[in-house]
Amino acid sequence: MVAEVDREGCIECGLCASVCPEVFRMGDDGPAEVYVDTVPESSESSAVEAQEGCPVSVIKVEE
Template structure:
């Protein structure tokens, strides 16, 4: 699986690293990034939860 964050859509709420810190982190610009790709198999469920929990649908995990 590959995780992506659409920086044009991200509002920097910080939810995704709360769900899956192994894949997502907040950058200095205040927006999220997916820093681990491919997504490790042991955290795929958490990455999908981050995708589903994003309030502005800025995350894609496929």
């Protein structure tokens, strides 16, 4: 499973980083970013939760 963030559309709310810090973090320049190549199996459900909770729908998590 992989995740990605459309950083241009990110409003920097921090929800993804708080829900799934194993995959997402707030970038030094503001918008959230993915910092792992593959979502760890133990974090898949929280990564999907971050995707579903994103208020601007800029997160994509897929196989």
